[in-house]
Amino acid sequence: xxxxxxTLGRFFEDFVVGDVYQHPLGRTISEADNTWFTxxxxxxxxxxxxxxxxxxxxxxxxxxxxxxxxSMAMMLGMSVVDMSQHAVANLALDNVxxxxxxxxxxxxxxxxxxxxxxxxxxxPFAGIVSMHTRGLNQDxxxxxxxxxxxMVATRESGIGQGYFPAARTGPLGDAE
Numbered sequence: 001x002x003x004x005x006x007t008l009g010r011f012f013e014d015f016v017v018g019d020v021y022q023h024p025l026g027r028t029i030s031e032a033d034n035t036w037f038t039x040x041x042x043x044x045x046x047x048x049x050x051x052x053x054x055x056x057x058x059x060x061x062x063x064x065x066x067x068x069x070x071s072m073a074m075m076l077g078m079s080v081v082d083m084s085q086h087a088v089a090n091l092a093l094d095n096v097x098x099x100x101x102x103x104x105x106x107x108x109x110x111x112x113x114x115x116x117x118x119x120x121x122x123x124p125f126a127g128i129v130s131m132h133t134r135g136l137n138q139d140x141x142x143x144x145x146x147x148x149x150x151m152v153a154t155r156e157s158g159i160g161q162g163y164f165p166a167a168r169t170g171p172l173g174d175a176e
Contacts (some may be wrong), residue, residue: 006157009085011155012127015024021112026138027074028107029066037070059101071144075135076112083133084150086160088126091149097100100143107138115146120145 038048045052047060048067055062063112085088116130129152134145153159 008081009143010082011086011160012119013061013127013150013155014021015114015117015152017114019114019116021079021110021114023078023082023110025078025081026107026109027078029070029074029102029104031064031104031136033102034064034066034070037073038067040118041067041069043067043069054073058061060103063101066104066106068144070097071098071102071135072146074108075133076108077096078108078135079112079133082165083112083129083131083148084105084152086153087150088123088153088159089151091151092147094147096146098144100137100141102135102137102143108143109136109138111136120151123151125159126151126153143165150176 035049035165038045047057048063049064051064051094054060056065057065097134112131112133114131116128118128120126120128128149130147130149132145135143137143155161
């Protein structure tokens with residue numbers, strides 16, 4: 001019997017400059033997602049939660065627009081499984097560009113390009129991975145992009161590994 005340890009993501013040495021990572025999960029943004037996030041973050045712009053007020057906005061065609069903070073948070077989350085599952089620190093988020101509106105009912109996807117890697121000079125257990133990430137709606141329109149740098153653990157560091165507990169009753173699959 002083989003036990004497959006729980007694994008997600010990449011370690012520092014797995015990244016290749018020039019590779020594109022299409023993050024596997026898309027997410028349709030619901031009215032509840034947008035309203036709850038907007039109110040939770042105390043954003044009082046009614047374009048995010050009041051359809052009547054949103055109808056007065058000529059830029060959005062009268063549609064309720066998704067809070068850009070939610071778009072950013074969702075995209076960042078989508079990228080974790082590929083880009084920062086084994087991060088020990090986020091270092092920078094630069095050049096944020098909001099290029100197209102995202103509306104309630106749209107589906108958001110994200111992909112990242114690895115733009116640089118280098119070993120950390122001060123943390124021997126990690127390296128720095130730089131990336132350009134963009135979000136696309138269901139029609140392929142780029143809605144948001146940024147550049148990001150993350151300190152990612154090396155495989156040899158042991159960080160993010162070996163955390164699954166041993167069952168007190170013994171391994172699953174053992175004959176009783």
